[in-house]
Amino acid sequence: MQYSEKVMDYFMNPRNMGEIENASGVGTVGNAKCGDIMKIYLDIDDEGVIRDAKFKTFGCGAAIATSSIATELVMGKTIDEAIGFTNQAVTEALDGLPPVKVHCSLLAEDAVRAALWDYSQKKGITLDGLVPPSDHDHDHHHDFDDDDE
């Protein structure tokens, strides 16, 4: 697997790995079949600014790197800004992903949204542009191009 140096760096030295006790919002996405499960914790202050973000991920190198950098990218952002967060930002920040791993960046986007959804549910508020996370399911964009043996 040809990963960029940035992906390898975030895999080898993941930033913001861990949990947040009593987090404002927690999102878990992915499924066992594809082998990626991401959990993102957000700490959101009264002004609606993300003060802290942490992740835990079961998955490949790209899954760990994308969830780690996603926590960095949303930190300090307002909720509105975070709702507009896309996988493209993740891919760009990592200097690109192999085509077969693009789905990891989509999963990271979903995990952030799922955490924001959880926050809105806990607060009993409606956030424009946010839909409930789909139930442990995700579109895949795997290619079938580098089988070995």
Place this chain on the structure above:
Amino acid sequence: MKQNTIYLDNAATTAIRPEVLDAMMPFLTGNFSNPSSIYSAATSAKVAMDEAREKIAAIIGASRGNEIYFTGSGSESVNWAIKVIAEANRDRGNHIITSAVEHHAVLYTCQYLEKIGFDVTFLPVDKFGMISTADLAAAIRPETILVTVMMANNEVGTIMPLEEIGAHLKEVNATRGRENKIFFHTDAIQAVGHIPVNVDALGMDLLSMSAHKLYGPKGMGALYVRRGVKLPPLIHGGGQERGRRGGTENVAGIVGMGAAAHLAVAELDAEAARHTKMRDDFIDKITKAIPYSHLNGHPTKRLPGNVNITFEFIEGEGMLLLLDAKGISASSGSACTSGSLDPSHVLIASGLRHELAHGSLRLSFGRETTKDDLDKLAEILPQIVERLRSMSPLWEEFQKTGNIDKLLGYK
């Protein structure tokens, strides 16, 4: 391969041995002649090929070199045996029996045949990845024309009960008569050169093998075809391989495969014993040192150099990347490492849940694997597993609740 790399992926491919390369070199440079030509250099190339044929026949207990046909890969051998036997016997039956854990060369060939009207039984396996002869016997129908079962599994190393199956097919065939014979083929690509193989003891009609799994060159395979078995060509062309496989012969590759086979058979007993000891010691050590780790495949009926262990709550690719960073090359049943959507079909067929199949690590030993290598791995691996578990939401859930089913959406 970088120096100081510990290479534990010999089931994927092996390095060409120096002796094999030495045997090949003259046919790449000096004597490059086409063996079909008439002049003396061509004749000597032909003689070298026939010597290689004899050496390969000897390693699988075939009585004659002329039962060995050279091909471009193990996959080509498999495709030839299965597709052409199916096609040539279609008028009397369309049923093929195989297992659910075959290599993709067999699996996808059988699926292709299904698409063009054949009926294929994919026998299930037990938790060790083993098929049962009773299941196979029960699957036989009047229209069965071919049984194809791998000798040893490439992922979990399980050695299939081919002798038993061969004996059963012999009985069945005795009642069916020559015209209704069920052919018996095996993908022996992971087995030849690593465990004893005897086509007569197994009652094998066709056997596929590959050179690069036994320290020979890549792009080189062979198919054993028992004398009397009618097998038209897959590759039509010139009169090479006695009219059964067109294409100018890869003389250097053939000579290399012969040399590799010869060396492998000479060293087989000692290597198998050495690997088996290292394998069992390592499995014992690691499954004790790392909690929630399980051996995949059969504990004893397995390839001497194969280790396949699942580490719960983590995913395989991360393990491979962290091992690679420490100079260790290994493999996994994780989907992420194969480029396909699903994790190992072998582990899933053996009853593993998806997240467990994703967390498998396969090690396959070679001639250069030492106890020191495995000791080093045994030191590093627990740290790697612990590190990935510390990042894993499954491990977190398990620590908190003792159960990950809910998180994974299992009922």
